Amino acid sequence: MAGMKSLKKRRRIQVLVAAAVSLTVATGLIGYSLRDGINLYRSPTQLSEVAPPEDEYFQLGGLVKEGSITDRGGVEFDFVITDGAAEIPVSYVGRDPRPDLFTEGQGTIAKGYYRGGRFEAVDLLAKHDETYMPREVVDTLKETGVYQDPNS
Incomplete structure (x- = not known):
């Protein structure tokens, strides 16, 4: 049972890290695309x-x-x-x-x-x-x- 909680905890951490990385990449891409669009x-x-x-x-x-x-x-x-x-x-x-x-x-x-x-x-x-x-x-x-x- 203890192994099951550890696996769930690891999955949650992986999902949170993946979401944070995705958000950072998306923010970077938006900023890069807007740098020439702001006149x-x-x-x-x-x-x-x-x-x-x-x-x-x-x-x-x-x-x-x-x-x-x-x-x-x-x-x-x-x-x-x-x-x-x-x-x-x-x-x-x-x-x-x-x-x-x-x-x-x-x-x-x-x-x-x-x-x-x-x-x-x-x-x-x-x-x-x-x-x-x-x-x-x-x-x-x-x-x-x-x-x-x-x-x-």
């Missing part, structure tokens, strides 16, 4: 103050500066993102054509890398109607005192 948002002012590593993928948001859009041929073009306090030159190097609602003076979020003093955007998010502006961009513009409510 930090930065404003032009934040980017001009502290430059991230060249291999860091993040989002840059603000207004497209008036008169700054320059076509380079094909789907590539250049523009400047500003928050009223700082300006960051951007080169769009993605594969998709410029969104129809991507215009000067409008809010946008560009996703990509900051290299050599220039942001290389591989993806652009533009407004989807005349009054929409991403929340992050609104917050950034309010901080710099540039934001104007489109309904006023």
Whole structure:
């Protein structure tokens, strides 16, 4: 009978150890998969103050500066993102054509890398109607005192 209790105790310990190992592996895999999925948002002012590593993928948001859009041929073009306090030159190097609602003076979020003093955007998010502006961009513009409510 004593051998039976010892065997049950050993089985319980084995099951608990296996569960702990499985939980640790699952947590590690989730953390590894999320490391590239978390995209930090930065404003032009934040980017001009502290430059991230060249291999860091993040989002840059603000207004497209008036008169700054320059076509380079094909789907590539250049523009400047500003928050009223700082300006960051951007080169769009993605594969998709410029969104129809991507215009000067409008809010946008560009996703990509900051290299050599220039942001290389591989993806652009533009407004989807005349009054929409991403929340992050609104917050950034309010901080710099540039934001104007489109309904006023």
